[in-house]
Amino acid sequence: MSRDPFLADTEGLDPRGAARILAEFPSQCRQALALSASPPLSRASLRHVVVAGMGGSAVCGDLVSALASDRLPVPVTVWRGYGAPASIGPGTLVVAVSYSGATEETISTLEAALGRGATAAVLTSGGALAALAQERGLPLVRLPAGLLPRLALGYLFFPLLGLLESAGLLLAQAPERDEALRELELMGKELGPERADADNEAKRLALALRGRVPVIYGSGLTAVAAYRWKTEVEEIAKLLAFHGSLPEADHNEIEGWRDPLAAGFHAVFLRDPEEDDAVATRVRLTGELIRASAGGVTEVWPRGRGRLARLLSLIYLGDWVSYYLALLRGVDPWPVPAIEEVKRRLRAAKSRR
Numbered sequence: 573m574s575r576d577p578f579l580a581d582t583e584g585l586d587p588r589g590a591a592r593i594l595a596e597f598p599s600q601c602r603q604a605l606a607l608s609a610s611p612p613l614s615r616a617s618l619r620h621v622v623v624a625g626m627g628g629s630a631v632c633g634d635l636v637s638a639l640a641s642d643r644l645p646v647p648v649t650v651w652r653g654y655g656a657p658a659s660i661g662p663g664t665l666v667v668a669v670s671y672s673g674a675t676e677e678t679i680s681t682l683e684a685a686l687g688r689g690a691t692a693a694v695l696t697s698g699g700a701l702a703a704l705a706q707e708r709g710l711p712l713v714r715l716p717a718g719l720l721p722r723l724a725l726g727y728l729f730f731p732l733l734g735l736l737e738s739a740g741l742l743l744a745q746a747p748e749r750d751e752a753l754r755e756l757e758l759m760g761k762e763l764g765p766e767r768a769d770a771d772n773e774a775k776r777l778a779l780a781l782r783g784r785v786p787v788i789y790g791s792g793l794t795a796v797a798a799y800r801w802k803t804e805v806e807e808i809a810k811l812l813a814f815h816g817s818l819p820e821a822d823h824n825e826i827e828g829w830r831d832p833l834a835a836g837f838h839a840v841f842l843r844d845p846e847e848d849d850a851v852a853t854r855v856r857l858t859g860e861l862i863r864a865s866a867g868g869v870t871e872v873w874p875r876g877r878g879r880l881a882r883l884l885s886l887i888y889l890g891d892w893v894s895y896y897l898a899l900l901r902g903v904d905p906w907p908v909p910a911i912e913e914v915k916r917r918l919r920a921a922k923s924r925r
């Protein structure tokens with residue numbers, strides 16, 4: 573019997589216990605249901621919701637935006653950057669999300685939004701963003717501190733759903749939410765380090781991706797999961813990764829797979845049992861066309877029936893795949909030294925101005 577490469581060779585690579593935090597993700601989601609804004613956000617007549625954030629904090633906005641697209645009468649968009657889009661003003665709800673509360677882009681968006689008379693709320697564990705929210709009397713959801721933004725998605729996502737619900741925008745009914753949590757709990761038991769690779773989908777996928785650059789494709793709901801996979805592979809495994817979406821990729825990117833360099837890339841298609849027939853056909857055809865030149869082609873399916881379970885299960889699987897890729901690459905999944913260094917240099921440049 574072949575031995576699980578994760579059990580023996582990777583000891584000591586995760587001294588801060590990212591695996592434990594990942595295993596606790598389902599219970600983090602349950603605890604997050606109890607977090608609410610103080611003061612509460614009032615019901616409002618809105619024409620647009622903007623979630624402002626960067627990196628690991630912005631992802632909760634992507635999830636909400638994907639869920640909202642066929643459920644809410646108002647668009648939910650995600651703003652990553654300084655300032656605010658011109659459309660922001662009265663009638664816009666801006667939710668500023670920053671796990672640390674120190675992200676300058678997000679703070680600048682909140683300031684711009686307040687200056688333009690938008691309704692605003694804040695999700696953070698502290699920092700300057702919490703101070704600004706308190707000073708302006710804004711609805712503030714205070715998140716538990718001590719995690720990494722990308723490992724705090726439950727704390728970021730469920731309170732964001734709650735804020736929207738307070739504003740009169742209901743995105744997921746309780747049964748759909750409960751189903752999602754049950755699926756995550758099952759996955760938590762199946763994907764952890766103690767489960768050998770033969771019986772562990774995340775380990776198997778990481779082994780399949782080893783030595784290649786992952787290119788993750790999704791469509792509709794799964795497109796946001798594809799983007800999250802990319803960012804998790806980059807931050808956790810410290811490996812470049814790319815993402816794309818169908819049908820768009822069939823109009824440009826598919827040509828790139830003809831290059832001999834494509835042998836170093838592995839395509840992962842995030843599927844959805846509810847995807848359009850046309851999309852299903854495209855995934856099959858695209859896979860057939862790139863298979864000869866690609867380093868690998870893999871399909872991944874979500875768990876559960878509801879949109880929330882399908883979306884969160886794909887994301888949770890991707891988080892574990894990134895974790896195991898980190899171990900296979902011999903890197904600690906926890907620190908993000910390059911991200912920290914950019915922030916340090918920005919602060920230094922600012923203090924010199």
Ligand code: PA5
Nearest residue numbers: 627628629670671672675721722
């Ligand atoms: O995952 C990370 O650490 C980053 O992508 C951060 O989320 C990003 O730099 C923004 O920081 P914060 O989430 O604290 O606003």
